[in-house]
Amino acid sequence: MKDDYAIKVSNMTKTFKLYSDKANTMKERLVRGWKSKPEVRTVLKNINVEIKKGETVALIGVNGSGKSTLLKLMTKIIYPNKGTVKTNGKLTSLLELGAGFHPDFTGRENIYFNAAIFGLTKEEIDKRLNDIIEFSELGEFIDSPIRTYSSGMYMRLAFSVAINVDAEILLIDEILAVGDQHFQDKCFAKLHELAKSNMTIVIVSHALGPIKDLCNRAIWISDGEVKEDGKCDKVIDDYLKECA
Amino acid sequence: MSVFNELYKYRELLKTTIKKDIRGKYKASFLGVLWSFINPLLQVLVYAIVFPYIMRVQTPNYLIFLICGIIPWTWFTYSLSNGTTSITNNANLIKKVYFPREILPISVVTSGLINFLISCVIILIFVLLGGVGLSWHLVFLPVIAIAQYLFTLAAVFLLSAFNVYVKDVEYMVVFLLNIFFYATPVLYSVDMFSGSWLAWIFKLNPMAHFINAYRDIFYVHQIPQLENILFLILLGFILVGLCYLVFKKLEKRFAEEV
Numbered sequence: 001m002k003d004d005y006a007i008k009v010s011n012m013t014k015t016f017k018l019y020s021d022k023a024n025t026m027k028e029r030l031v032r033g034w035k036s037k038p039e040v041r042t043v044l045k046n047i048n049v050e051i052k053k054g055e056t057v058a059l060i061g062v063n064g065s066g067k068s069t070l071l072k073l074m075t076k077i078i079y080p081n082k083g084t085v086k087t088n089g090k091l092t093s094l095l096e097l098g099a100g101f102h103p104d105f106t107g108r109e110n111i112y113f114n115a116a117i118f119g120l121t122k123e124e125i126d127k128r129l130n131d132i133i134e135f136s137e138l139g140e141f142i143d144s145p146i147r148t149y150s151s152g153m154y155m156r157l158a159f160s161v162a163i164n165v166d167a168e169i170l171l172i173d174e175i176l177a178v179g180d181q182h183f184q185d186k187c188f189a190k191l192h193e194l195a196k197s198n199m200t201i202v203i204v205s206h207a208l209g210p211i212k213d214l215c216n217r218a219i220w221i222s223d224g225e226v227k228e229d230g231k232c233d234k235v236i237d238d239y240l241k242e243c244a
Numbered sequence: 245m246s247v248f249n250e251l252y253k254y255r256e257l258l259k260t261t262i263k264k265d266i267r268g269k270y271k272a273s274f275l276g277v278l279w280s281f282i283n284p285l286l287q288v289l290v291y292a293i294v295f296p297y298i299m300r301v302q303t304p305n306y307l308i309f310l311i312c313g314i315i316p317w318t319w320f321t322y323s324l325s326n327g328t329t330s331i332t333n334n335a336n337l338i339k340k341v342y343f344p345r346e347i348l349p350i351s352v353v354t355s356g357l358i359n360f361l362i363s364c365v366i367i368l369i370f371v372l373l374g375g376v377g378l379s380w381h382l383v384f385l386p387v388i389a390i391a392q393y394l395f396t397l398a399a400v401f402l403l404s405a406f407n408v409y410v411k412d413v414e415y416m417v418v419f420l421l422n423i424f425f426y427a428t429p430v431l432y433s434v435d436m437f438s439g440s441w442l443a444w445i446f447k448l449n450p451m452a453h454f455i456n457a458y459r460d461i462f463y464v465h466q467i468p469q470l471e472n473i474l475f476l477i478l479l480g481f482i483l484v485g486l487c488y489l490v491f492k493k494l495e496k497r498f499a500e501e502v
Contacts, residue, residue, distance in 0.1 A: 016500065075342045077499045096340035102264055104271035113264065116257040117341050125256070 005088055006169050006200035007051040007074055012083030014044040014069060043069050044224045046083070051202065053089070053168075056195045058211045058232060059204045060239055061221040067204045070221065071095065071171050074202065089168030089200070092118050096173075097158035103147035107138060107157055110146055114158065118165045128164050135190075136160035137183070156183060163190050170194065172203040188214065208236055247488075250344050258347050258354075265326075265355035280359050281366060284318040291431060303433060305463070308374045311367055312462045313430035313455050319360035320396060320451060321421050327352040327400030328407050328414045335502045345495050346488065349400045357393055367462055379465040384473075388457045391473050394480025395450050401487035405494040408502050428452050450476055 018039040044066045051057055059067040072078050073085050075093040100117045101110045111132055115125045133142050136157045146154060188210055195201055195214060205211050211218075211232070218235035220228040228235050251258065270279045288311050295301040295310075303309050330348040331338060338345065364385065371378060407413040428451045437443050446452040453476060457468035 072499070077339065077342050079496045091342075093342065096336070099337055099341045102268050102271075104268065105264075112256075113260045116254070116260045117337070117343055119254055119257070119343070121256045122259075 004053055005050050005086075006053045006055070007049070007088070007202070008084075008086045009047050009049040009070075009074075010084050010086075012044065012047045012073070012080045012085055013042065014066075014073060014078070015040050015042045015081050017041075042224060044073075044080075047224075047226060049219060049226065049229070051200060053200055054198045055217055056201045056215045057203070058215040058218040058236075059202060059221060060206075060208070060211075060218055060236065061227075062243070065221045066224045067221050068095075068173055071173050071202065071204055074171055087169060090119075091169040091171065092162070092165050092167035093171040094162045094173065095171070097155055097162060101146060101154075101158065104145055106144060107136075107142040107146055107149070108133075110157070111161055114161045115165060118162075118167075120165060132160045132164045135164065135186075152180070152183075159183075159187060163187065163194075167199070169200045170202070172201065172205075174204055174206070208240070212236055251347070251350075254344055254347060257343055258351055261347055261351040262355045262358070265351055266358060281363060284314050284363065285366065287318075288314050295431060301432070305374055305376060308367075308370050308376055308463055309433070309459070310431065311370050312459045313428075315360065315363045315367055316392065316455055316458050317425070317428065317430050317451070318363070319356045320392070321425075322359070323353045323356040323396045323400055324403065324417055324421060325414075326356075327396075328403040328417045330400070331404045331408050331498060332411070332414070332502055338502050339499050345498060346401070346491060349404045349491075350397065353393060353397045353400055356396070357389065360389065371462055376463060377465075379461075381461040381465055381467060384457070384461050384468055384470075387470075387473055387477070388454055388461070388468065391476045391480055392451075392454045394477065394484050395454075398480065398483035398487040401484070401491040405491045405498075408494065408498055424449075424451070429455055 018041045047070065059070065061067050069078070071093070072095065073080055074087060075091065075095065076085075076087075077093075077095075098110075098114065100113045102113060105113070108129075111129065112122075112125055115128070115132075120128075136142070136153075136159075138153060138157060141149065141153065142157075146157070149157070191201070191203075191214055201215075203211065203215065215232045217230065218228075218232040218239075219226060220235050220239050228238055266280070267277055270276050273279060275282065288307070291310055291314070292307045296306050327349050330352050331345065334348055337343075368378070403413055403417060427445050428449055429446060434443070434446050434452065434456060437446070446456075453469075453472055457473055460466050460468040
């Protein structure tokens with residue numbers, strides 16, 4: 001079958017321009033000259049990864065290794081310098097919770113803003129509204145402006161929207177430290193349920209314990225290259241050995 | 245065609261962004277969204293006092309003459325100043341979520357259009373109370389508004405994308421709008437310059453054509469120069485297309501530069 005992949009990264013290289021002090025203003029550009037070459041740093045080198053439909057994959061690695069950049073490339077927030085990143089299926093990325101929230105609007109209105117950013121239509125949001133409110137456990141607060149929310153309530157609402165947007169591919173970056181223990185458990189339970197339902201999930205996390213339970217494959221990224229790719233338990237063990 | 249597909253898919257986002265642009269700005273204030281109508285009215289009031297009494301302008305029904313110019317001008321400046329910063333002000337979103345970036349500039353110009361259409365009711369009230377009356381020429385209003393919409397959108401595509409790379413653009417826009425205001429016949433009539441070499445400014449300034457046309461339908465009650473407006477619509481479509489291509493080209497590195 002030609003399209004049994006969910007995400008296919010081929011020969012992909014991403015570089016960032018490194019400015020010691022970025023020339024943002026006209027004056028700086030004129031003074032330094034338009035052509036002054038900034039230092040170029042390669043963040044990801046020749047990455048080849050194919051993720052099949054229904055897989056639950058963890059991206060692990062130390063800070064600055066390029067995991068989040070890889071995730072952003074998959075989302076099409078940034079674009080590769082060389083090679084291609086192809087995705088197949090409706091994709092939702094949770095790189096940040098509460099994107100598009102407006103503090104002066106109520107929780108209910110913000111559900112619409114936030115879900116719309118994920119590409120949902122009004123009818124689709126209407127259908128999910130009750131699930132989202134119930135999952136967030138906000139109760140009557142849902143009709144108060146969210147500037148009155150505590151940060152925990154804010155995160156709960158944001159996560160509830162994100163998790164109820166059903167996509168075929170879900171990309172998650174380090175956002176699971178949400179709310180109290182009870183709510184975190186609930187989030188992981190929901191992720192387990194989604195993983196079983198044949199959704200493709202790619203998750204970046206340093207919480208290796210819960211990740212081990214959730215994922216069946218792990219990709220270890222080190223210095224912009226894939227260092228190890230395989231069974232989740234084994235890769236995480238090797239990673240921990242190296243870190244120790 | 246995939247452009248329209250993508251926009252259609254994200255139509256709810258476009259709708260909520262427009263709603264946020266219209267209502268969000270004034271949500272916490274007491275008068276709320278009314279501010280977007282009070283502001284131009286207060287501006288009209290200031291000019292209506294200053295010009296007839298201090299500068300001795302002799303235009304009949306100057307208040308109505310003025311309001312026909314100020315209301316479309318408000319749409320134009322609102323769109324340009326807010327549109328230019330529409331990408332940079334939403335840096336958080338740009339860096340964290342994928343969505344068609346053009347939604348941000350489009351929604352600013354569109355929310356401006358909606359405000360403008362509502363504000364036209366104010367013009368109508370003034371026209372009726374001021375004794376100028378209504379005429380069937382109002383049917384041309386949509387045509388003129390479309391032309392202005394296209395020009396504004398083209399400019400906003402370009403400026404919002406440039407502003408990501410060079411932050412000076414937003415400050416230059418403020419200054420240029422100021423000059424542009426005096427180069428556009430908002431406070432005065434083009435007739436004052438007939439025969440003068442300055443008249444070419446109004447020929448080259450699309451806003452001058454639009455404001456003259458609005459005045460034709462609201463104030464003078466005559467058919468606006470249609471071949472002019474139709475030509476501007478055509479040109480507007482071409483400019484929107486070109487500026488959109490530039491926007492799409494520059495968009496790829498928004499998340500890195502913003």
